[in-house]
Amino acid sequence: MTETPAAPETPRVLSPRDEARVRFALQAERISDEALDLLPIDPAAPRGGRLRRALALKELTDTLINRAVIAEREEGTTWAQLADAAGITKQAAHERWARAVTAWARTGRTVYPPDSAYTALEAARRLDRVHADRHPDHPQDAVSSGLDAVRFPGAVAAEAARRERAAALYARIEPLDARLARLSDEWRLLTEGGARPEARAAVLTSQAALEEETAALYExxxxxxxxxxxxxxxxxxxxxxxxxxxxxxxxxxxxxAQAGTEAGPVSAAPPAGGDTAEEGSR
Structure with missing residues (x-):
């Protein structure tokens, strides 16, 4: 008798596309709950209370929009397509949401930390039940059935390998960012202290080398x-x-310095790499 092959084990961390989708769905659920909480009418509510709660709901909606953009980018949606959907220019769309996308990438592209007791797939299955309770005529697995982990379980190994490669690259970028931040501080102290131009030139040269190394890693x-x-x-x-x-x-x-003269007044702005270590600046 031929044995039925075992189903591939579902990974704790899903594909970035799946993780982004679940993250968006979780925020949509939160907004739904918060909006329903606004239904009761309290005639004795403090003045301004409704407006404060409505503004809080708007903040949650702004977060939902950021997560929608991230999910769209993970699915291959271009910035031009996002701009068209929002009714704005491509440049405006990029300026508005690019930092959210890069921050998502730098923090691992996951809903929960890898060592969390909870997983995105568990969250999706809970959302299945939430959705089914509100829409009993819809499929009982309306959330989880759309995930790559459910639809294409054979792609798990390749996805894990790509994640490991990306994690290794980010691990190399992180100390470079820290060193660039220290050099930026050193530059500021040298400038404020009126240091000789050759000393400042040495800091800038070191900074440029680190920036070139960082650029290669991003490539x-x-x-x-x-x-x-x-x-x-x-x-x-x-x-x-x-x-x-x-x-x-x-x-x-x-x-x-070679000519034996000072470089003159230095601009108050930091050298080009001064913002390297800012979160989401890349």
Missing amino acids: ELTAAEPELADEHRESAERARSNAAADREYAELLAAK
Whole structure:
């Protein structure tokens, strides 16, 4: 008698596309609950109470929009398509939501931490029940049945490998960001203290080298996270632009030091890489 092959084990962490979908659905559920809580009418409610609660609901809706954009990007929706859906320009859409997308990428593209006792799939199955209670005429698995983990269980191994590769690249970027932040602080102290131009030039040169290394890692991320390739290419281009500006200024400072003169007043703005360590800046 031939044995039936065992069904592949569902991973604790789903594909980034699945995780983003569940994260969006969870926020939609929260808004639904909060909105229903507004139904009762209390004639003795404090003045302004309804408005405060409505504004709180708007904040939740703004978060839902961010999560919708993230889910769309994970599904391959372009920035032009997002702009068309929102009725704005592509540049405006990118300026409004790109930071949310890059922050999602840098924090692992998951609903819950990998060591959490709860998983996105468990959340999806709970949402199945929530949806079925409100819409008994709909499928009982309206949420979970749309996930890649349920529809294409054979893709689990490939997805896990891509996640590991991306995690390794982010692990290499993180200390570079920390070193760039320290160099930015060093630059500020040297500038405020009137340090010689050659000392400041050395800091800028070191900073440029780190920025170039960071750019190369973001280029590698375009292959590990192809859905977010546009964001990673932009981060790489920004880092290279910062590096070029820092090297140019370092050469100017070095030339003036060689001539035995001070570089003159320094702009209050930080060197090109001064914002490297900001969360979501890439």
